[in-house]
Amino acid sequence: MPSILDHLNPQQREAVTHGRGPLLVVAGAGTGKTATLVHRVAWLIAEGTEPARILLLTFTRRAAAEMLRRADGVLREMETATGRPRSSRVVSGTFHAVATRLLRRYGKAIGLPEGFSIHDRTDSEDLMNVLRTSLDLAKTDRRFPKKGTCMNIYSRCVNSRAKLEEMLAQHYPWCKQWEAELKKLFDAYVDRKEAQAVLDYDDLLVFWHALLDDPTAGRRLGEQFDCVLVDEYQDTNRLQAEILYRLCPDGQGLTVVGDDAQSIYSFRAATVRNILELPERYPDLSVLTLEQNYRSTQPILQATNRVIGLAQERYRKELWSDRSEGERPAMVTCEDEDDQTEYVIRRVLEHRESGVDLRRQAVLFRASHHSMTLEAELSRRNIPFHKYGGLKFVETAHIKDLMAFLRLAENPLDQVAGARLLPLLPGIGPGRARSLMERLHASGGDFSVWRKWKPPEACHKRWPAMVELLAGLAKSKAALADQVHQVRTFYTPLLEENYDNAKPRARDLEQLEQIAARYRDRRTMLAEITLDPPSSTQDLAGPPRKDDDFLVLSTIHSAKGLEWDAVYVIHAADGNIPSDMATDSPEQIEEELRLFYVALTRAKNWLYVTCPLRYYHHSFGRSDIHSYAQPTRFLPQDVAERFFNRTTTDVPREEDGLDPSPGSARLSSRDIRRQTKRLW
DNA sequence: CTGTTGAAATTTTTT
């Protein structure tokens, strides 16, 4: 047994072999947090805990799969002679995914239908919008908050378990006047979900929480797990914390791992309070801190330690590394966005020349659209890249349309699905869609009532096919890929009528058909895709082939937990980092600081922070109106001295236009315009 | 009731 502990440092070893008492591991960035958790899972199994009695909660599904894979490796190393235990039966996933599994199985105890549908954020907003309109809130004299805002308020109340009144006062003061209307709206929203057998993201947690409260089912559920391990605890919200308290009332068997310095999800109602106040909750809590960083060079750590030093409240820790050699991180001032793009690409290619593959380099940014210019330029030069975060493949209109067919077949009461797919037919708009869904609801979800409906002229030919398709799918036992194929056959002509650039969209649908084959059944596919949306088409298509190499582009949020040899943090201008949207309160600003810290600590060997000086107001227009940006406030003088300060002109530029390889011309039309502008 | 057109408002991060 000791052999597997050999790779671990003393603090990690202590965490891995800790007994049954509640344990908090405060693990700084890159301190081997995942390794520790993985070894602890393996250790528990080796010590005789039944895998199925271990619950491992992670932030993404991918993280869960990765951890279990590694835990198996560790178990194998332990050489537990006969009947080697495996981690495959550990219950693992995100809070939401685990909740779904438990609720399908035990939800009946609290009157939840087994076949409930799950709404993603957009679906929830759509439903909210329908109610907002039908309650006549849309056209009041003073304008009522939009669907997205309503949803945010609702979700925040639920997740932080706070009263609407306090929530409005604290976070949405400009909506205070609408308190009474919002109450009515939220009541209607809750009732409507109940009538349609629909759960939204928040409901998954709420119902899990409630189920744990049930005298019989709750007891069984609570006794189901001996050990509960939670990763990224700093990004849990109050509701999630309460679920944990119910799972482990006395803290026995509970291990949570997190880093308060990396808490970046407060907009989703996550609160650092959970981790900061855990010692009060469990008086016998053991706190272990991991400070040895295995990821970054010492010069990078010296810089990032200074940055997080600006934070007010945190568990004190000073990260260090024995990788003392290394380049100091660079703070690069660029003339404008184009200059920044140019600089980043040049550096990326230089690193690739010296043997650092593109996939070992990442460009990080605060908001998804910050990478637009860069994406355009990378495409132009045929440099492959893969973007994480931002608009997802499954959020595009055509994928949502196709999924709406499957969803309605699965749950005919799901009005949002109906309201999405019915108006695809000409002659059917919101009004007719609503009345059709009402008929369907009245019949208890029997599609044959639609056969009697007289469709308007515009779609009377296609209507019967639509009805037969849905009725067929509803009771279909066919393979999922075949079902998707049927939908695709019916839907493709509609796609061409309803959207521009139908061709690439049609290709996406073909791809979705392939992917459907991988799921056990329709319900599983729908749930998994809404709970863990693949971040791009490539992601959906499966693991990338070993031989292709692509640069990683990612929002900082989506970069959480990952690392690269070279990291470029772009648009580090005040207003972007911190985002102007998030500078109302000191707490928000502090979160933006942590976000910046997360970005910087992704780097192993090279770190570049770039900041354009000038922002043009009309990015593609002829106007030359621009404003000047300040570098981020998170690099004040005493922090900045840990960086090399550069401007792009310090670095010798390659001679313009002399690059011989085709498709990578150095002189773009924008360069020419910029040079022209230097004349005045 | 649908579908189109023009005017007005708004712009982050995501399970």
Added chain:
DNA sequence: ATTTCAACAG
């Protein structure tokens, strides 16, 4: 620049 809302013609 994109999304949302109101007005109007069919």
